[in-house]
Amino acid sequence: MGGFGAEYDAGAVKHTVRFSVAFLNKAAGFYSNHHPVANDYFNNTSYGNRPDFNMLGIDSRGAAVGRGNLRNNIAYTGTLTSNMAGTSSAYNSWDLGVTLSDSQFQSVSTTGWDAPRRADGSLPTLPHLRLAATSTLIDKGVDVGLPYTGRAPDLGAFEQPGDTPPGQRHEAETAPAVCQGTIDTNWAGFSGSGFCNGDNATGAHAQFTANASTAGTATLGIRFANGAGGARAANLVVNGSTVAAVSFESTGAWSTWVTKTVTVPLTAGSNTIRVDPTTTAGLPNIDYLDVNA
Numbered sequence: 001m002g003g004f005g006a007e008y009d010a011g012a013v014k015h016t017v018r019f020s021v022a023f024l025n026k027a028a029g030f031y032s033n034h035h036p037v038a039n040d041y042f043n044n045t046s047y048g049n050r051p052d053f054n055m056l057g058i059d060s061r062g063a064a065v066g067r068g069n070l071r072n073n074i075a076y077t078g079t080l081t082s083n084m085a086g087t088s089s090a091y092n093s094w095d096l097g098v099t100l101s102d103s104q105f106q107s108v109s110t111t112g113w114d115a116p117r118r119a120d121g122s123l124p125t126l127p128h129l130r131l132a133a134t135s136t137l138i139d140k141g142v143d144v145g146l147p148y149t150g151r152a153p154d155l156g157a158f159e160q161p162g163d164t165p166p167g168q169r170h171e172a173e174t175a176p177a178v179c180q181g182t183i184d185t186n187w188a189g190f191s192g193s194g195f196c197n198g199d200n201a202t203g204a205h206a207q208f209t210a211n212a213s214t215a216g217t218a219t220l221g222i223r224f225a226n227g228a229g230g231a232r233a234a235n236l237v238v239n240g241s242t243v244a245a246v247s248f249e250s251t252g253a254w255s256t257w258v259t260k261t262v263t264v265p266l267t268a269g270s271n272t273i274r275v276d277p278t279t280t281a282g283l284p285n286i287d288y289l290d291v292n293a
Ligand code: GCU
Pocket: 184, 187, 197, 198, 200, 228, 254, 281, 282, 283, 284, 285
């Protein structure tokens, strides 16, 4: 990343290293190499290097200083970082207090990486150093203007495709979900073991409990069927506050299920999300709630 011969140059260009992997180097995996300006290091995975990230740069007096903007990176095993004083470092594995272990990854193998790159030039499709489906590093990053899926970027070089983590689908029939009505199975096409048939009454709600890793806007997907002729109206009540009004239109049949998408604010940690009918017709039948659908 350097190239200025350890001399300061105020006009030096900024480089970006992103979606890259370095492993098992005897020296730095990612190295600022006396660069005069802070480069961007976004979404890289450094495994078993010594150190994984060495941010040694140079200041205007020619003195050694940490230079680099680091976001969403993983440093795992080897020695993690050096020359960090002077850098801007946030939302990296070493900043977030996350516990790293092999089980965060599908594989930590370092063989097979010499396979051909994919047609678009990206790294070969290997399970190595990709996050496991249950990884707590999913959606732990911060938006740096690069593409991602889910509520936030993942840490490391590989974004999980369609990465709503398991556990983000909340079936209406499964505690801690609450159904003010009956759990029925008589209309086909539901997921899990049933759906919530709310009583036909104002306030006869379906309620879900969802965990959010960080505070922010979440996209909810509410799967429902409404075989009645008209729409059914409900408030979305998050942690006791009404945050949106939703109209569940007729789907034409009780066995025709659709998913309604709504964005709501969630707080970090546990949230209760209540679908609360505002007329005596009650709710449509509710199958599940997806968070960040
Ligand atoms: C019918 C249907 C139920 C539905 C109810 C309603 O009874 O079988 O599944 O919940 O209508 O109007 O709410």
